Amino acid sequence: MAPSVCLIGLPGSGKSTIGRQLARLWGVDFVDSDHVIEAQLGCSIKEYFSAHGEQAFRDVEAQVIATLATRERACILSTGGGAVLRPENRAVLHAHTTVFYLQSSPEDIARRLRNDTGRPLLQGDDTLKRLKDLLAVRAALYEETAHYRIDTLRCGTGQVMRKVSMQAELAGLVPELSPTSAGSAASPR
Template sequence: MDVPQPRFSDQEIARIAERIGRPVVLVGMMGVGKSSVGKRLAGLLHWNFIDADDEIERSARMAIPEIFDTYGEGYFRDGERRVIARLLEDGSPTVIATGGGAFCNPATRQLILERAVAVWLDSDVDTLVERTARKDNRPLLRDGDPREILAKLRNERAPAYSQAPIHVVSANGPHTQTVNRVLEGIAQWL
């Protein structure tokens, strides 16, 4: 794991963390780095990190691919919305990584926009293909060419993601660079 070398001093990061006043939620496509960036961002802010997908699996007592196979995507999205609502309920200082489709659900998106600071992590399709190939737990990539599926999903989801007030590009390279860009985006937004 690369150790973030922030462009901000510890004091500046502490001031940013204090001013945010609500959770930071990372949204974007699968493979964009929401969990990796989120863990590093939470560490810098001295906040908790929560991966919404892990919480969904814990609540359902099933892996996400099993939920999709057994109940379908609609059922999964409803459970996802309920879990994210619970995670945002108390407004505690937390960085939350969501699943790729979470912010596309209008009810979930509204919850996040009202109760948190949404950060859209974006990436080009080549980077998404390379990163998603590392894991075989992506239900939406099972039936077809991953590049075509990811390009189609990215185009379909961009209008929803663009509603996040902060947009950060996650390019190939150390996640440290993306973490720094997220901090810069939050500081400008504040």
């Protein structure tokens, strides 16, 4: 099985944006677990959440994560922000992919997502408070799952991508993924 890179972090931390760019750079597939889930469900996550609740969604998410993390072909996998809530997801991601935690501040994310209506857990009047609450629950889970932590504070998309790419190169992943690499530094866990 080829090595895959997985991006985790709070909703809005840049996982999909960075993932797409890394996949292009390295010439591998980009897979967004939320898009795979929506295709499987035949509706949006928001609609499924409303109709069936979070627990039913997390059941589907766990099945999709297990399949994607163990696929034969290398990819950049972006997960939903809550994928780390289930122990089985944390275990399969850590064991079968190289996991990068995109560590973003709730304040930065709230500013970026102020007009976003597609994220069910961030709806309501106080997105910043909700993000802080999510981080309080999930921060240790992100840390437990990740092989590397990438601090995104005051970084543009290109800077974050270079940090992930450099750490992947240092870890010996880039030659296995593709002959292309780029650089900057990241902090190992």
